[in-house]
Amino acid sequence: MNKTLTKPSFTSDYMEGAHPAILEKLSESNFDKTQGYGLDPYSESAREKIRKTCGCPDAEIHFLIGGTQANATVIGALLDSYQGVLSSDEGHINVHEAGAIELGGHKVLTIKYNNGKIHPADLGQWLVDFYNDGNHEHMVFPGMVYISHPTESGTLYSLDELEEISSICKSYKLPLYLDGARMAYALACKENDIQLHDIARLCDVFYIGGTKCGALLGEAVVIPNPRLIPNFFTIVKQHGALPAKGRIAGIQFDTLFSDDLYFRIGQAAIHASDRIRKWLRENNYRFLIESPTNQIMIILENEKLQPLAELVEYGFWDKVDDTHTAIRFATSWATTDEDVDNLIEALMKI
Numbered sequence: 001m002n003k004t005l006t007k008p009s010f011t012s013d014y015m016e017g018a019h020p021a022i023l024e025k026l027s028e029s030n031f032d033k034t035q036g037y038g039l040d041p042y043s044e045s046a047r048e049k050i051r052k053t054c055g056c057p058d059a060e061i062h063f064l065i066g067g068t069q070a071n072a073t074v075i076g077a078l079l080d081s082y083q084g085v086l087s088s089d090e091g092h093i094n095v096h097e098a099g100a101i102e103l104g105g106h107k108v109l110t111i112k113y114n115n116g117k118i119h120p121a122d123l124g125q126w127l128v129d130f131y132n133d134g135n136h137e138h139m140v141f142p143g144m145v146y147i148s149h150p151t152e153s154g155t156l157y158s159l160d161e162l163e164e165i166s167s168i169c170k171s172y173k174l175p176l177y178l179d180g181a182r183m184a185y186a187l188a189c190k191e192n193d194i195q196l197h198d199i200a201r202l203c204d205v206f207y208i209g210g211t212k213c214g215a216l217l218g219e220a221v222v223i224p225n226p227r228l229i230p231n232f233f234t235i236v237k238q239h240g241a242l243p244a245k246g247r248i249a250g251i252q253f254d255t256l257f258s259d260d261l262y263f264r265i266g267q268a269a270i271h272a273s274d275r276i277r278k279w280l281r282e283n284n285y286r287f288l289i290e291s292p293t294n295q296i297m298i299i300l301e302n303e304k305l306q307p308l309a310e311l312v313e314y315g316f317w318d319k320v321d322d323t324h325t326a327i328r329f330a331t332s333w334a335t336t337d338e339d340v341d342n343l344i345e346a347l348m349k350i
Contacts, residue, residue, distance in 0.1 A: 043250025063249035083143025116153030154291030188266030218249035
């Protein structure tokens with residue numbers, strides 16, 4: 001495999017192009033003439049496969065270009081003008097989407113994260129406190145809850161936690177929306193006990209990530225109850241998130257949901273991250289947060305950052321204090337044992 005980068009890259013999980021099986025299908029179908037906007041046979045085949053996998057025979061499924069577009073479109077469609085979206089203060093919509101939700105006219109209402117997650121008890125208390133506030137009618141109302149699986153820190157919700165959060169949301173009549181940008185890596189993780197049919201049962205809307213999970217681009221937004229968001233197709237168009245060549249995403253998800261590819265594609269990333277974590281632990285590195293998925297955050301002395309950057313590409317995460325910085329290594333479906341060996345060798349040199 002030829003690589004243009006001269007040093008190993010662990011910056012993110014969307015650095016490569018696409019899984020070879022996807023490229024093959026795209027090439028095979030290149031000269032087919034199909035209807036646009038996701039109304040083609042490939043997209044419908046993908047929808048049927050996703051419905052079957054999720055156990056939602058009536059689900060409405062739309063293929064959008066990317067995660068930020070999916071989040072902004074879904075959140076904008078679910079909220080009234082006076083409502084905001086509840087999120088962990090570390091949630092992607094709060095910290096890494098350039099104010100896309102606010103640009104759409106809605107506030108992100110934050111709850112302090114707990115191991116990267118919204119803890120059910122904290123969510124319940126936030127809602128109790130809001131409605132007990134005598135001035136709450138002058139405030140932005142909570143209109144929905146946003147979570148991601150895995151979280152922004154690479155941690156996982158348990159099935160018990162997801163059921164608790166879902167129950168709280170139902171008691172307050174708040175839609176629960178799950179961002180699955182890295183879902184393939186959660187599903188491939190032995191610590192994970194949540195499956196797609198659980199998500200479909202407990203969440204009102206969710207998306208299955210493609211961009212970070214082997215596709216060239218694209219996310220599959222799943223609405224288990226199609227009556228929840230009337231005319232969502234038109235809303236997607238309004239947001240500029242409806243590609244004319246919709247079959248490009250449809251073909252990719254049709255491939256990802258053939259022969260269990262989506263459930264297998266994350267295994268290389270988890271294998272690689274497990275090897276890296278094991279070595280880091282054996283060599284007494286400090287972790288910012290314990291994550292079982294494909295994202296690894298460690299704390300380094302500032303003087304080691306530049307020497308490491310000369311040998312390997314990594315992601316900046318956060319300043320820990322004046323002398324220490326948290327960095328991230330992200331593995332992907334395409335990470336090889338050779339990549340891991342090169343990273344370990346680079347760490348041994350600093």
